[in-house]
Amino acid sequence: MNDTLNTVAVEKKFVRPKPFFELWQKGEGIPVYDLFYVEDMMKVELGHWDRFGCNGAFVNLADPFLTSAVIIEIAPGGKTKPVRHMFETWCFIVEGEGETIIEQDGSPTNTVSWGKRALFGPPLNTTYQHVNLDRKRPARILMVTNAPLTMNLYHNERYVFENKFIFDDRYKGENSFFNGETEYLGGRVTRINLIPDTLQFRLINWKDRGFGAKSFHMSMSGHTMACHLSEFEVGTYKKCHRHGPGAHVIILAGQGYSLLWKEGDPPTRVDWKENSLFAPPEWWFHQHFNTGPEPARYLALRRGGSPEHPIRLGMSAEGGGPDQIEYEQEDPGIYDTYAAQLKKNGVEIRQPRPTYVGKD
Known part of the structure; x- marks a missing residue:
């Protein structure tokens, strides 16, 4: 048998x-x-x-x-x-x-x-x-x-x-539900169910992510899916970071490029402008660079991590190591390439060259 x-x-x-x-x-x-x-x-x-x-x-x-x-x-x-x-x-x-x-x-x-x-x-x-x-x-x-x-x-x-279940703990048909009013929850988090214009929504400084960086996280419609807005000033770029999968990045304004790479591999460059869309792969490093004459702003729509309804999804066993690289720890070529791109575009660089740690 x-x-x-x-x-x-x-x-x-x-x-x-x-x-x-x-x-x-x-x-x-x-x-x-x-x-x-x-x-x-x-x-x-x-x-x-x-x-x-x-x-x-x-x-x-x-x-x-x-x-x-x-x-x-x-x-x-x-x-x-x-x-x-x-x-x-x-x-x-x-x-x-x-x-x-x-x-x-x-x-x-x-x-x-x-x-x-x-x-x-x-x-x-x-x-x-x-x-x-x-x-x-x-x-x-x-x-x-x-x-x-x-x-x-x-x-x-x-x-x-075709499911008829009603999630009345999320929504009861309130007239005020989509009036666009915000309720500040603390930190960089607000509750709002409609943003009439994501380009005009006011952000707050977030220096931990980079020189001239601003952001805000929104809790909307009781979703477990998360979203946030981010902006960085003319002549600046954000710190390199990585996270789980499923973050759709929508360019609202500005022009520039992003470098995306799996640790140990050469980077892939994505050039972007208004209405570009991309999603960094799971646990890939990525870094965003503003090369235009105006602030660059993007909207990120993500798989989970809503401020009020946290849920952990999508990290494989390959995770590990730092989730952010500080300016002082990055490859010096990052700054040099960016400065050369700004010079070509006629834009002044506004952040100082890092003092590198452990680099020859």
Whole structure:
């Protein structure tokens, strides 16, 4: 008996299936892009998505097993189909003006008004419908979700999209829910459910991350997914750091480049501008450089780590070592290359050359 089983085990190979989310994406009938970065979200080609009733495309950046992105475009004067789902999503308005209708059984209907660079998150499993109020131009929305985690966990489409459970501990249809008011929670953290313009949101200094750096972390819509805004001044660059997977970096303003590398490997350079999008791979070092004449600002939409709803996800056993490299410990070539780039662009460098420690 045992010999027979052993023979069968040798002759029959186990073929591991693809993740449920990956199979679901391919069955949705829209383009699926597996990319390292997106140079310009406005130029991503889309296809008709029946589920939303508009054009769309999936964008899978590095390590899309916890979070992933989808870009949708609503025709002038058009609207999406109403949808609901058991995964969280951020909605960032790449371009356009409109509103999103939020409905939940037993609660009043709410309407979120939005314009370019607005950010909000429909509360979990509410029914929402995006409406383009501009009758001449399309509206384009980036949605960053934790659908990969949710769908792979339950691997049941009906449970995810037809579930009627109401998360009334997160949302009760309050009229004030999306009024854009902030509640300061301390440190660099605030609670807010709608940011009308992420470029205008006021940040506070955060020198620990670099010369001229500012940031703020937001707790929004009861999400476990996290988000923060970061800005750095003209002629400056941020300290090199690394973290877990799934942080989608959206460039709101400015121009520059980022270096990304796995420890021990040469760096990959990503040149960015407004509407660029990228996600540093898990535990890869990355460092951001402002090479333009204006402050550079980005929005990061992340897998977890919400200030009020902490959850730890996505770090492999390969983690370890420092999560940040101080200026004094970095390769001197980092500063030299940056200074040369600024000189080429006609921009003055504003941070002093580091006094290096342990460098010949």
